Amino acid sequence: MAYFNIQYETMKNFSLAVFEKMGFTADESKIITDVLLTSDMYGIESHGVQRMVLYYKSIKNGRIHMDSKWEVVHETPLSAVIDNHFGMGQLVGYYAMNKAIEKAKNSGFGFVTVRNSNHYGIAGFYAKMASNEGLIGMSTTNSEAIMVPTFGKMAMLGSNPIAFAMPAEPYDFFFDASTTVVTRGKVEVYNKKGEPLPEGWTINAEGKPSTDAADILTNINQKKGGGILPLGGSEEMTGSHKGYGYGMIAEIFASILSLGLTSNHTHIGSKSGTCHSFIAINPNLFGDPEAIKAHFSTFLEELRNSPKADGKERIYTHGEKEVEAYEKRLKEGIPVNDKTLGEMKAICEEYNIDMESYLGKIDF
Amino acid sequence: MAYFNIQYETMKNFSLAVFEKMGFTADESKIITDVLLTSDMYGIESHGVQRMVLYYKSIKNGRIHMDSKWEVVHETPLSAVIDNHFGMGQLVGYYAMNKAIEKAKNSGFGFVTVRNSNHYGIAGFYAKMASNEGLIGMSTTNSEAIMVPTFGKMAMLGSNPIAFAMPAEPYDFFFDASTTVVTRGKVEVYNKKGEPLPEGWTINAEGKPSTDAADILTNINQKKGGGILPLGGSEEMTGSHKGYGYGMIAEIFASILSLGLTSNHTHIGSKSGTCHSFIAINPNLFGDPEAIKAHFSTFLEELRNSPKADGKERIYTHGEKEVEAYEKRLKEGIPVNDKTLGEMKAICEEYNIDMESYLGKIDF
Numbered sequence: 001m002a003y004f005n006i007q008y009e010t011m012k013n014f015s016l017a018v019f020e021k022m023g024f025t026a027d028e029s030k031i032i033t034d035v036l037l038t039s040d041m042y043g044i045e046s047h048g049v050q051r052m053v054l055y056y057k058s059i060k061n062g063r064i065h066m067d068s069k070w071e072v073v074h075e076t077p078l079s080a081v082i083d084n085h086f087g088m089g090q091l092v093g094y095y096a097m098n099k100a101i102e103k104a105k106n107s108g109f110g111f112v113t114v115r116n117s118n119h120y121g122i123a124g125f126y127a128k129m130a131s132n133e134g135l136i137g138m139s140t141t142n143s144e145a146i147m148v149p150t151f152g153k154m155a156m157l158g159s160n161p162i163a164f165a166m167p168a169e170p171y172d173f174f175f176d177a178s179t180t181v182v183t184r185g186k187v188e189v190y191n192k193k194g195e196p197l198p199e200g201w202t203i204n205a206e207g208k209p210s211t212d213a214a215d216i217l218t219n220i221n222q223k224k225g226g227g228i229l230p231l232g233g234s235e236e237m238t239g240s241h242k243g244y245g246y247g248m249i250a251e252i253f254a255s256i257l258s259l260g261l262t263s264n265h266t267h268i269g270s271k272s273g274t275c276h277s278f279i280a281i282n283p284n285l286f287g288d289p290e291a292i293k294a295h296f297s298t299f300l301e302e303l304r305n306s307p308k309a310d311g312k313e314r315i316y317t318h319g320e321k322e323v324e325a326y327e328k329r330l331k332e333g334i335p336v337n338d339k340t341l342g343e344m345k346a347i348c349e350e351y352n353i354d355m356e357s358y359l360g361k362i363d364f
Numbered sequence: 365m366a367y368f369n370i371q372y373e374t375m376k377n378f379s380l381a382v383f384e385k386m387g388f389t390a391d392e393s394k395i396i397t398d399v400l401l402t403s404d405m406y407g408i409e410s411h412g413v414q415r416m417v418l419y420y421k422s423i424k425n426g427r428i429h430m431d432s433k434w435e436v437v438h439e440t441p442l443s444a445v446i447d448n449h450f451g452m453g454q455l456v457g458y459y460a461m462n463k464a465i466e467k468a469k470n471s472g473f474g475f476v477t478v479r480n481s482n483h484y485g486i487a488g489f490y491a492k493m494a495s496n497e498g499l500i501g502m503s504t505t506n507s508e509a510i511m512v513p514t515f516g517k518m519a520m521l522g523s524n525p526i527a528f529a530m531p532a533e534p535y536d537f538f539f540d541a542s543t544t545v546v547t548r549g550k551v552e553v554y555n556k557k558g559e560p561l562p563e564g565w566t567i568n569a570e571g572k573p574s575t576d577a578a579d580i581l582t583n584i585n586q587k588k589g590g591g592i593l594p595l596g597g598s599e600e601m602t603g604s605h606k607g608y609g610y611g612m613i614a615e616i617f618a619s620i621l622s623l624g625l626t627s628n629h630t631h632i633g634s635k636s637g638t639c640h641s642f643i644a645i646n647p648n649l650f651g652d653p654e655a656i657k658a659h660f661s662t663f664l665e666e667l668r669n670s671p672k673a674d675g676k677e678r679i680y681t682h683g684e685k686e687v688e689a690y691e692k693r694l695k696e697g698i699p700v701n702d703k704t705l706g707e708m709k710a711i712c713e714e715y716n717i718d719m720e721s722y723l724g725k726i727d728f
Contacts (some may be wrong), residue, residue: 052425078472106625109473113650136616149667151676156667164613173616175609207673225671231403234673237562238545243603245539245682249528251519252500252537254659257650262663264615264670284536285443285478295457296616299626303513303520306628307589309571309598311513316610342489343677360507 001192004341004362005333012037014358015049018344020039021351022059023066023354028091035090037123037302040334043325044176046185047122054119055088056347062270064088064118066321070095080112081258084269085121086271089120097126097139097278102136104280113253114276115260119143122164122277124322130280131165131172134289139163140250144267146220147180147247148227150240155220155227158263158274159183160250165319168290169297174319179247184220187228189212192339200233202226209234253277255292338364366725368705369697377400378414378722382708385715386423387430392455399454399485402492405696406407407689410549411486414704418453420711426634428482429454434459442467444476445622450635453484461490461503461642468499468644477617478640479624480492483507488540488686494644495536496531498653502643503527504614505540508631509610510584511544512591514604517571519584520590522638523547524614529683531653534660538683544592548584551577551592556703559657564597566590574710575676609646617641701726 012033019029032055042050058064067086070092075081079208080099084092096112122138130137135281141191143158156323159178164171188268190197191213204210205225230243257263260275267273283289300317308315329335341364348355371376374677376397383393384527395637396419404412432449435454439445444463448456460476467474484490487503494501507522525541546565554561555577568574569589583590594607619626631637647653672679693699705728712719720726 016489019575026724071528074651076472076649081650105428108440109475111473111649148673149670149679151673152667152670152679153673154671156670162610164609166616173612175612177603177606178608182598200602203673207671207676213506230544235603238564238597239541239607241680241682242541242543242595243606245541246526246527248537248539251663252530256656256660256663257647259651259655259659264663264666281475283621285440286445286476287438287623291623292620295623298621299615299620299628300627302626303516306513306516306520307518307571309515309517312571313581315513315516316605317611318605 002338003335004338005335005364006359007333008037008041008330010359011040011049011334014355015052017353017358018052018347018351021353022056024088028088031094032088032090035093035125037334038125039122039325041249042122042124043324044122044141045335046183046188049216049334049336051119051121052150053340053343053347058118058272064274067281077107078111079107082112084114084117086116086118086273089118089274089276090251092117093120093126093276093278096276097137098279099279100280101133101135104130105133108282108285110280112278113256113258113260114278115255115273117141117274118272119274119278122176123161123173124165126178126278127163127165128172128174131167131174131342134167134283135283135284137165137179139277140253140272141276142251142254142263143274144183144220145223145226145263147230147244148203148237150230150234152204153203154225156264157244157251158266159228160247160263162246162250166296167283167293169293169299171323172319173296173300173317174322179231179243179250181231181233181243182228184228186215187216194202194293200229202228233250251278270356286348365593365651366702366728367699368702368728369572369699370403370528370723371402371697374723375404375698376718379416381717382711383720385717386420388452392452394683395458395462396452396454399457399489401698402489403486405486405693406486406686407693408486409551410547410698413698415485417704417711422482422636426484427636428501436495441471442473442475446476446478448478448481449482450482450637453482453638453640456481457484457490457589457640457642460640461493461501461644463643464642465494468494468646469497472649474644476642477622477624478642479619479622479637481638481640482636483638484640485686486540487525488529488538491527491529491540491641492536492538494653495531498531498647500531500645500647501529503640503641504617506615506618506627506630507638508584509587509627510548510591511594511608512567514594514598514600514607514608517569517580518589519587519617520587520628521608521611522630523592524611524627526610526614531647531657533657533665536683536689537660538686543595543607543614545595545597545607546592548581548592551580564593566592567598585728616626617643
């Protein structure tokens with residue numbers, strides 16, 4: 001796979017043009033583009049601008065309802081439940097997290113859940129919205145079922161990430177990870193390369209360990225059984241029940257507390273129905289936010305400065321890699337692979353967008 | 365190691381007598397006994413009545429201050445920060461969770477943090493206090509540093525469990541797990557048996573994989589380096605940074621939001637200084653609690669009924685094993701090993717307690 005670096009501003013303007021052509025307003029296109037490009041800038045290619053293709057298909061096949069408008073079906077000073085009526089995930093996500101942030105600023109705490117939604121990008125984007133405002137932010141989502149529960153062989157939970165962000169110096173703490181041992185995106189990368197998966201990631205339709213990426217992905221898509229293991233693997237000895245437990249917490253916050261579809265009931269027929277959660281906690285609930293931030297920053301520094309394992313040069317605290325990836329990409333551009341460029345070109349042809357006028361001439 | 369089964373009521377009366385002799389009031393002894401015996405009844409022997417010996421030593425060496433009284437240093441309708449002034453962990457834990465529960469009943473949400481405390485038993489006990497009241501309960505604690513961060517070789521975080529409980533039928537969802545791949549208690553069990561540890565649990569003072577339980581425990585006690593790996597092991601390939609991330613969330617809630625000692629600063633000299641967090645969320649923030657409970661119970665049933673992996677008879681939902689262990693022990697008694705009985709006997713001799721009059725004649 002060949003990669004081409006595209007400057008941030010260049011990619012942003014192109015993305016805005018495409019999403020407007022898809023039928024989103026300029027403001028909506030800005031939110032969607034911001035979520036996708038933040039992911040690319042953080043080095044999380046799987047959830048970046050390449051998702052444009054997925055959204056294009058989802059609009060075409062009616063999975064994303066362009067004409068629907070979300071509805072706040074329950075609300076208190078601390079909470080809300082929103083029905084997204086199968087609209088775009090990023091738009092309701094941005095709205096819901098802002099609502100949680102407003103509640104946390106006014107009341108100390110905000111917890112908003114969303115049902116009947118679609119893919120919303122990286123969970124971390126929403127958690128970071130809160131930490132940008134001096135709050136602790138959390139977000140979880142469910143997804144198409146890909147995680148087999150401990151001792152099971154049918155995927156019943158999604159990748160079910162838990163994202164957590166909190167103000168700190170010199171940069172915010174930022175944690176965003178699926179509760180599976182790896183994401184489906186990682187399995188797709190091995191499939192594209194035609195390489196066997198590492199041991200301990202997946203099981204096949206018979207419930208046996210497998211390293212066959214193509215088979216695993218087909219089984220997930222066709223709901224034939226098998227899938228990705230929870231963080232901690234397949235046995236209690238290595239903590240499988242723990243990853244499964246964290247996946248449950250993400251699921252409870254997203255789909256149970258919104259009375260929405262659990263992962264095993266999403267993505268059936270032409271509907272998605274993904275559910276999300278958005279939490280903001282004001283650190284002033286616990287005293288002086290600046291004192292808390294300073295205390296936290298000291299601990300993070302102690303972690304980074306603690307002795308390294310043999311052969312390891314650094315201990316990272318969560319969010320460091322993203323900050324470094326951001327700085328690197330701001331200078332060097334965002335790497336986009338030829339397959340994605342080809343898919344984008346096809347979309348542009350349909351919409352009569354002159355891709356070259358945005359991205360320049362790329363010989364892919 | 366030989367085990368002897370002791371009936372629940374018998375053990376309860378014995379424990380009450382011992383803690384009263386240690387200097388706790390009848391009410392305090394009841395709380396401490398309830399936390400310890402709940403752990404035994406759930407089948408978590410490491411955090412059960414055998415901890416009586418640890419508490420006895422901690423009172424003797426001044427780690428637990430018998431004459432201190434906790435102090436609420438910050439409070440809002442949704443939150444509180446409590447300084448336990450190095451008092452007993454269970455007592456402040458019970459008080460703090462009840463405060464969180466009261467806030468969640470009145471305001472929808474309660475989040476109480478505690479600093480300068482001691483070992484408080486299983487985190488799950490406090491989470492369950494909330495689910496017993498129809499609320500979602502969470503509790504986290506830090507502890508003596510035992511977890512090495514990803515790519516590190518010095519223990520910097522504690523076992524840092526996250527416990528989560530929520531009302532469901534036919535029994536509550538109950539999740540309580542360390543964010544390390546295993547607890548120190550498990551390593552101690554291998555040490556007592558003289559067996560090598562499974563691969564992937566621990567690293568030694570040089571930061572190299574190790575299966576030598578005795579060496580690991582000595583290193584942790586003497587802060588010489590090495591320790592237990594995060595859930596997900598030592599490499600990012602198996603999700604090490606995820607377990608480390610969940611450990612961070614437990615740490616943030618407990619020690620950062622209380623302005624208390626982080627794990628790496630606890631248990632230095634004669635003080636402990638462990639920190640805890642207690643969260644209660646009222647499901648009525650999201651609509652009808654009964655509808656949410658029914659929705660959740662359906663999903664749990666679907667999980668249990670989903671296809672099993674080869675060679676596995678059951679898929680457990682979290683809390684099932686504890687309910688079954690409880691029922692079994694109510695009939696058959698709590699298994700206590702001879703080493704613990706010997707240690708209890710020594711305590712009884714010092715306090716002039718006639719152990720036989722409580723437990724009957726046990727030939728251990």
